[in-house]
Amino acid sequence: MKQGFHQSALLTPLLALSLYSGLLIAADVELSGKIEIETTVYADEGQFPEQDYRYNLSLALEPELYWQWNDGDDSLIFTPFVRGDQHDNERSHGDIRELAWTHVNGNWEIHTGIRKIFWGVTEFNHLVDVINQTDAVDSFDGEEKLGQPMLNVSRVTDVGIFDAFILTGFRERTFAGEEGRLRSGIVVDTDRATYESSDEERHIDFALRWSHSFSVFDLGLYWFKGTDREPLLTPTSINGSLVLTPFYQQIDQVGIDLQATIDSWLWKFESIYKDSDADNYLAAQAGVEYTFYGIQQSAADLGVLVEYGWDERDEEANNIAQDDLYLGARLTLNDVNDTTLLVGASYDNDYHTRSLLVEASRRLNDNWTVSLEGLLFKESNENDPASALDKDDRLQLTLERYF
Amino acid sequence: MLQANIRVYFSAFSIVCLSAMGFDAIAQTPEEKGLEISKEAKKRDLGWGDSQTTLKMVLRNAAGQESTREIRAKNLEVDNDGDKSLSIFDHPRDVKGTAFLSFSHPVGADDQWLYLPALKRVKRIASRNKSGPFMGSEFAFEDLASFEVEKYTYKFLKEEACAGGTCFVVEQYPVDKYSGYTRRVAWIDTSEYRNWKTEFYDRRNSLLKTLTVVDFKQYLNKYWRATGMKMINHQTKKETDLVWDEYKFKTGLTSADFNQNTLKRAK
Numbered sequence A: 001m002k003q004g005f006h007q008s009a010l011l012t013p014l015l016a017l018s019l020y021s022g023l024l025i026a027a028d029v030e031l032s033g034k035i036e037i038e039t040t041v042y043a044d045e046g047q048f049p050e051q052d053y054r055y056n057l058s059l060a061l062e063p064e065l066y067w068q069w070n071d072g073d074d075s076l077i078f079t080p081f082v083r084g085d086q087h088d089n090e091r092s093h094g095d096i097r098e099l100a101w102t103h104v105n106g107n108w109e110i111h112t113g114i115r116k117i118f119w120g121v122t123e124f125n126h127l128v129d130v131i132n133q134t135d136a137v138d139s140f141d142g143e144e145k146l147g148q149p150m151l152n153v154s155r156v157t158d159v160g161i162f163d164a165f166i167l168t169g170f171r172e173r174t175f176a177g178e179e180g181r182l183r184s185g186i187v188v189d190t191d192r193a194t195y196e197s198s199d200e201e202r203h204i205d206f207a208l209r210w211s212h213s214f215s216v217f218d219l220g221l222y223w224f225k226g227t228d229r230e231p232l233l234t235p236t237s238i239n240g241s242l243v244l245t246p247f248y249q250q251i252d253q254v255g256i257d258l259q260a261t262i263d264s265w266l267w268k269f270e271s272i273y274k275d276s277d278a279d280n281y282l283a284a285q286a287g288v289e290y291t292f293y294g295i296q297q298s299a300a301d302l303g304v305l306v307e308y309g310w311d312e313r314d315e316e317a318n319n320i321a322q323d324d325l326y327l328g329a330r331l332t333l334n335d336v337n338d339t340t341l342l343v344g345a346s347y348d349n350d351y352h353t354r355s356l357l358v359e360a361s362r363r364l365n366d367n368w369t370v371s372l373e374g375l376l377f378k379e380s381n382e383n384d385p386a387s388a389l390d391k392d393d394r395l396q397l398t399l400e401r402y403f
Numbered sequence B: 001m002l003q004a005n006i007r008v009y010f011s012a013f014s015i016v017c018l019s020a021m022g023f024d025a026i027a028q029t030p031e032e033k034g035l036e037i038s039k040e041a042k043k044r045d046l047g048w049g050d051s052q053t054t055l056k057m058v059l060r061n062a063a064g065q066e067s068t069r070e071i072r073a074k075n076l077e078v079d080n081d082g083d084k085s086l087s088i089f090d091h092p093r094d095v096k097g098t099a100f101l102s103f104s105h106p107v108g109a110d111d112q113w114l115y116l117p118a119l120k121r122v123k124r125i126a127s128r129n130k131s132g133p134f135m136g137s138e139f140a141f142e143d144l145a146s147f148e149v150e151k152y153t154y155k156f157l158k159e160e161a162c163a164g165g166t167c168f169v170v171e172q173y174p175v176d177k178y179s180g181y182t183r184r185v186a187w188i189d190t191s192e193y194r195n196w197k198t199e200f201y202d203r204r205n206s207l208l209k210t211l212t213v214v215d216f217k218q219y220l221n222k223y224w225r226a227t228g229m230k231m232i233n234h235q236t237k238k239e240t241d242l243v244w245d246e247y248k249f250k251t252g253l254t255s256a257d258f259n260q261n262t263l264k265r266a267k
Helices: A011-024 A385-389 B002-027 B030-044 B260-265
Strands: A030-042 A055-069 A074-085 A093-105 A108-115 A148-157 A160-168 A204-214 A217-227 A232-238 A241-248 A250-262 A265-276 A280-292 A301-311 A323-332 A340-348 A354-363 A368-378 A394-402 B050-060 B066-076 B084-091 B099-103 B111-116 B121-125 B152-162 B165-174 B183-189 B195-201 B207-219 B223-233 B239-244
Touching (some): B030 B152, B030 B165, B099 B260, B111 B260, B121 B260, B152 B183
Antiparallel strands (some): A030 A394, A055 A074, A108 A148, A148 A160, A232 A241, A250 A265, A265 A280, A280 A301, B050 B066, B066 B084, B084 B099, B207 B223
């Protein structure tokens, strides 16, 4: 099992603190979490060697321990995560999603430890979301994140919320191994990662953010300085075989996220400007979501989404949404079992690649939920990196038990 | 003996008052009287400050199958505006940790945010879905919103006996075009102005639901809160029961306890 965790200056005192607090208030520990059973069927065997299978089984466990004291002004959360995958050794992995102490004093909050932070408003691409590294091997949609060590001070004022982050230590992105599906033709060798900074994964990053809600608007602005979460992948020959090696550069990035919520309309906009030694560029994701409430005199809602992703670098971009149009529909039955159906389609204007995602989920009873996800790709240009996914159409059934 | 005398005296007094009011009622239209009753009900509930409670919902379908929801709620009274509320879902397990922040307004759309703990994401949501069911129950979002006089126009229908003694029966017509109702009929008792029963008429003006209050409990010698409610949907035969734990009032909550940071750390 690969444990992707690199040392952080914070970890040791934090563990000591968690033990100490645990001893003090062991009686007030709240345990919850989930177990996930995921089965996948692929339409074909993969197009690359080692991908010669059509079925995969994967199990994951994510418990959460939570303590609070001082009337909730102090709290400690610990969320370890572990997954075992039938085929992909890289996907069999563990992580500490959260291990953090939160202290609240009036309008001030101080968070110390490993945490997850989400920024952004759009649905199909999370352009401005920069604090946490993507756990790319865990989910294809990029929404699973690795825990990030940090010190975060947050202050609520009448003119918005101000956040300062010191990010102590860097997490490398996870990538599918040779036996993994939904990967590039050449495997990424995560053991050969290199860095622009001589501090490598010990480089300390900084971020400042201001966010505010006023009338129908929710606005966020930030500045980030540090190691780019998105590596540059370079083909390298190692003992005669070709691999991709990740290179993590230093960047300055500013970002904006804005949503206007007007009647049944959600107008969404995200944009970043990223500056590194190699280049600088602008990228944006914008869209609109309209919801039809109570369709056909029923309790069900139907949301329709359109988004467009753009990157100044066009085909040169390592951003998947460089000139892409997204369409989505979300049907929410609003029934006792929270039944939802999501259909999402994307079209790449540069490469004419299309993909379709169908996701249905519902609660089975007080403890179990089930979801079914279908993923289809249609490539017509072999130069598109997405052509590597040509044989990876799949259907995935996931059962989750909450405790 | 003395008490009996006092009672007789007061009864006589009320008869005099009622006949005096009878003259007033000639000048007062049913619309004016409906509005006056609603204003009085709101006025009697002013000044509660803040409260915290736990709510249990039992959802029952026509076949009698049940499922439960548990919610902790913090509420803050805001002068000259709608209430602020923060709700934390504890049950069912798969939505545990989900939290909902709402700034309601007497006129216009409410501001609402939902916190999704799996993604650590706060989503501003459209408040247009007033008529949608709350967590799959027979309660719509608008049924659980704080009562504001400006949200309806009124018409007094009659007085009649009810669970709370004698009730004013008042028709309420939603001002918001997105309401799921053409009208509600409310039974409000004449002594304490508590709403014991409400009938909801759908957009086609046929009877959709009936809400009855099991009982009320008085807090701080002034504020009445329902201890339990039952909503019956006549069209689907589904029911939802609400049971509240003991309310805590004046717990020291301020507007600083209702923002996106407190939403994210609500547990």
